[in-house]
Amino acid sequence: xxxxxxxxxxxxxxxxxxxxxxxxxxxxxxxxxxxxxxxxxxxxxxxxxxxxxxxxxxxxxxxxxxxxxxxxxxxxxxxxxxxxxxxxxxxxxxxxxxxxxxxxxxxxxxxxxxxxxxxxxxxxxxxxxxxxxxxxxxxxxxxxxxxxxxxxxxxxxxxxxxxxxxxxxxxxxxxxxxxxxxxxxxxxxxxxxxxxxxxxxxxxxxxxxxxxxxxxxxxxxxxxxxxxxxxxxxxxxxxxxxxxxxxxxxx
Numbered sequence: 001x002x003x004x005x006x007x008x009x010x011x012x013x014x015x016x017x018x019x020x021x022x023x024x025x026x027x028x029x030x031x032x033x034x035x036x037x038x039x040x041x042x043x044x045x046x047x048x049x050x051x052x053x054x055x056x057x058x059x060x061x062x063x064x065x066x067x068x069x070x071x072x073x074x075x076x077x078x079x080x081x082x083x084x085x086x087x088x089x090x091x092x093x094x095x096x097x098x099x100x101x102x103x104x105x106x107x108x109x110x111x112x113x114x115x116x117x118x119x120x121x122x123x124x125x126x127x128x129x130x131x132x133x134x135x136x137x138x139x140x141x142x143x144x145x146x147x148x149x150x151x152x153x154x155x156x157x158x159x160x161x162x163x164x165x166x167x168x169x170x171x172x173x174x175x176x177x178x179x180x181x182x183x184x185x186x187x188x189x190x191x192x193x194x195x196x197x198x199x200x201x202x203x204x205x206x207x208x209x210x211x212x213x214x215x216x217x218x219x220x221x222x223x224x225x226x227x228x229x230x231x232x233x234x235x236x237x238x239x240x241x242x243x244x245x246x247x248x249x250x251x
Contacts, residue, residue, distance in 0.1 A: 059125050061098040063153030065090055065110065067160075073112040077123070080105045080141075101125045107141065108153075115157035119146065 065073065071089070077098050078085045088096045101123075108121040122141060124131040132153055134146035168174075175181060198206060 058100045058102060059130055061101055061106075061108070061123060061125075061130060061153070062095070062151070063155060064093075064095045066094070066154060066156045067115060070112060070114045073110065073114070076109050076111060077101075078107045078109070080107060101130075103127065105142075110155060110157075112157070112161075114161055116159050116161050117155075118158040121149065121153065121155075 061077070065075075074087050074089045075096050075098075076085050076087055081104060086098060088098055090096055103125050106123040106125065108123055110117050119134050119136045120141075122133045122135050122145060124133075130151045132149040132151060134149055135141055135144070136146055139146070
């Protein structure tokens with residue numbers, strides 16, 4: 001209200017008589033107004049200098065993804081210490097950027113549906129450079145480093161993902177390799193070839209073979225005559241042959 005009732009010069013003198021908002025010394029008169037403006041200008045310049053320093057200290061990671069570009073493909077940059085992640089989607093030309101990176105170690109990984117990747121990238125940010133190493137899956141991230149990569153980074157997919165498999169064509173060889181077919185072939189050999197072999201053999205030889213088969217114990221007969229109660233009682237199912245006592249000599 002006071003400022004509106006005074007003239008322009010009077011207002012400058014009035015505002016020069018108040019104290020600075022940031023605790024500077026009391027300024028009086030027209031000279032105080034100019035000094036107050038100089039302090040504000042210096043403060044703004046210091047703020048701009050601080051912002052420029054922060055921006056220059058941060059690094060920007062750039063790169064491209066080779067191959068066909070998919071709008072669902074994204075890159076995830078994770079801070080190894082804080083585990084905070086930042087995502088970046090591909091541009092139409094396949095390029096990507098991660099601006100404002102502070103000093104530290106980051107892990108860069110590609111998440112895609114159409115392609116598969118066999119590695120991640122270890123990004124070490126310093127004041128003056130970006131050091132990038134390729135780390136294959138299954139290797140130690142900090143010790144077992146792969147080859148050095150140039151910046152801007154160029155990422156090549158391992159292979160294209162295949163989710164639909166074509167139906168195999170009919171093959172006679174694959175059919176003959178099946179277990180059912182092999183069993184059928186063995187049965188046919190036994191039915192047709194074995195009688196011819198026995199017909200060409202000597203009758204005495206055939207008779208000896210039959211006697212040997214009869215003398216051999218039949219395992220199926222043991223299974224059928226198995227006595228569970230005797231087995232549980234610890235008795236043997238085998239028939240005991242009577243022991244012959246030695247004959248006494250006559251005196």
